[in-house]
Amino acid sequence: MKGAERIEIDRRYCKGCMLCQYVCKYEVFEVGQERSALDYLMPRAAKLENCRVCRLCESHCPDMALVVVAKKKGKGKE
Ligand code: SF4
Numbered sequence: 126m127k128g129a130e131r132i133e134i135d136r137r138y139c140k141g142c143m144l145c146q147y148v149c150k151y152e153v154f155e156v157g158q159e160r161s162a163l164d165y166l167m168p169r170a171a172k173l174e175n176c177r178v179c180r181l182c183e184s185h186c187p188d189m190a191l192v193v194v195a196k197k198k199g200k201g202k203e
Pocket residue numbers: 134138139140141142143144145146167168185186187188189190191
């Protein structure tokens with residue numbers, strides 16, 4: 126199964142709209158404590174282990190602030 130190594134959110138651009146949370150079917154995101162450069166509360170990938178790397182969040186982010194980094198496939202997996 127696909128998984129994410131990490132989800133990078135660029136604090137220069139995130140506007141805290143939480144569209145990424147809205148489109149994610151796997152409830153990966155929650156509202157975090159960290160504020161972006163524009164002073165909005167940013168999402169946090171609280172359940173990164175749920176991520177299926179569908180990239181819906183990435184493609185829906187209006188500010189292109191979010192990048193999903195997939196795990197590298199290990200030998201013998203998938
Ligand atoms: S969709 Fe993009 S701008 Fe909106 S909260 Fe998520 S990362 Fe930030």
